[in-house]
Amino acid sequence: MIYVCRKEHFNAAHKLWNPNWSDEKNFEVFGPCANVNWHGHNFELIVTVKGLPDPETGFVVDLKQLSTLIRTLVIDKVDHKNLNMDVDFMQGKMASCEILIMEFWKILQPAVEKITPHGGLYKLTLYETPRNFVEYFGD
Numbered sequence: 001m002i003y004v005c006r007k008e009h010f011n012a013a014h015k016l017w018n019p020n021w022s023d024e025k026n027f028e029v030f031g032p033c034a035n036v037n038w039h040g041h042n043f044e045l046i047v048t049v050k051g052l053p054d055p056e057t058g059f060v061v062d063l064k065q066l067s068t069l070i071r072t073l074v075i076d077k078v079d080h081k082n083l084n085m086d087v088d089f090m091q092g093k094m095a096s097c098e099i100l101i102m103e104f105w106k107i108l109q110p111a112v113e114k115i116t117p118h119g120g121l122y123k124l125t126l127y128e129t130p131r132n133f134v135e136y137f138g139d
């Protein structure tokens with residue numbers, strides 16, 4: 001099996017805020033990440049596709065097609081946006097990396113499968129800061 005990876009980038013604002021809690025509890029739990037007027041991150045999303053190379057192209061997946069798909073389905077929806085307010089699939093959800101990466105998976109998994117004849121989506125990695133990142137394997 002070969003693991004083929006594509007890294008994409010987006011900037012977005014958010015805040016960590018549980019509407020069922022008091023202001024005091026939100027600030028206690030989330031600290032500066034609960035700042036009322038938002039804060040931003042330079043996110044990196046790495047999409048890893050697993051499969052066997054097609055005998056005719058030598059590709060597990062065409063990286064150009066993969067890049068276009070990630071940008072169209074995910075990056076365009078979140079880049080320069082407020083994750084809490086502007087992004088349809090994040091409505092009513094906590095804007096943490098964990099929730100974000102699971103929503104990305106739901107969108108990308110079926111689309112990646114269609115362009116990967118002998119494999120599929122294996123892993124997503126989402127960097128929120130150079131030191132904070134999450135990985136998701138879809139289970």
Ligand SMILES: Nc1nc2c(c(=O)[nH]1)N=C([C@H](O)[C@H](O)COP(=O)(O)OP(=O)(O)OP(=O)(O)O)CN2
Nearest residue numbers: 015016033041095096097098099128129130131132
């Ligand atoms: N499990 C999670 N914990 C936290 C998340 C998250 O999404 N999932 N998010 C945040 C904040 O949004 C943000 O990532 C924290 O930023 P910060 O603490 O500034 O991170 P840095 O790596 O830049 O901080 P250093 O102190 O320089 O290491 C918090 N927790």
